[in-house]
Amino acid sequence: MHRFPFLCKTSNITLQERGKKTMTGIKQSELNWIRESVSGHQMMSCKLAGYADQVNDPQIKQMFSKASTDAKSAAQKLIQML
Numbered sequence: 001m002h003r004f005p006f007l008c009k010t011s012n013i014t015l016q017e018r019g020k021k022t023m024t025g026i027k028q029s030e031l032n033w034i035r036e037s038v039s040g041h042q043m044m045s046c047k048l049a050g051y052a053d054q055v056n057d058p059q060i061k062q063m064f065s066k067a068s069t070d071a072k073s074a075a076q077k078l079i080q081m082l
Helices: 015-022 028-054 058-081
Strands: none
Touching (some): 028 058
8 A cells, every 4th residue: 555645635615515505406415426526536636646746757747747637627617516
């Protein structure tokens, strides 16, 4: 198992509260799926950024950095759709 010396800062958005304010009729199961998806994308973004920080090869660093940015963007888009 690998250990990573970095910590991820993720937003503490309460999707359930935000969902209640902006969406009517959304099912709790759908809201839970969105919450899990956002969390997964945020975690993936953080891990990929950590990988980018650890590698020396510029092409691999760029690949991990882009993937991290894409995952973060996907999480933000999900949040904005609420």
